[in-house]
Amino acid sequence: MVELRLAGASTLTQANQVVADYVPRFNTQFPVEASQEGLAYRPLPQTLSASELFCFKYQRVVAADNTSSFAKQRLQLLPDHERRSYAKACAGA
Structure with a gap:
């Protein structure tokens, strides 16, 4: 401001x-005069989560070298107890 x-x-x-x-x-x-009296805000329904509603989600496919790119950055996915490699897997971020 x-x-x-x-x-x-x-x-x-x-x-x-x-x-x-x-x-x-x-x-x-x-x-600017209000067209109606009172507040126009309504509570967020319990079925919605604010952290899920106000976020961006992107889908990526993991490269053969276990990396994925996002915003001109390469991110390496480390193996874990479930998978040794995530190559060609879809990853949501």
């Missing part, structure tokens, strides 16, 4: 003060 930099806020307390001063000015400058 540019206002934090302009105010020279470098601590959480200073940042909170800048935001507390900024929000009323912003709301005055850009008012």
Whole structure:
């Protein structure tokens, strides 16, 4: 937020003060009336997990040398007690 930099806020307390001063000015400058009274937020159903919902998942195929690439990085998969090699296996990350 540019206002934090302009105010020279470098601590959480200073940042909170800048935001507390900024929000009323912003709301005055850009008012939008609510179409309905009350909160629009609804609780997350128990069948959903926030950590599963707000994440990215990628599928990769493990190379013959037991490595997989992600974001220009090569990741080596070490053998474990179940498998000696993960070559050609699908891996989710």
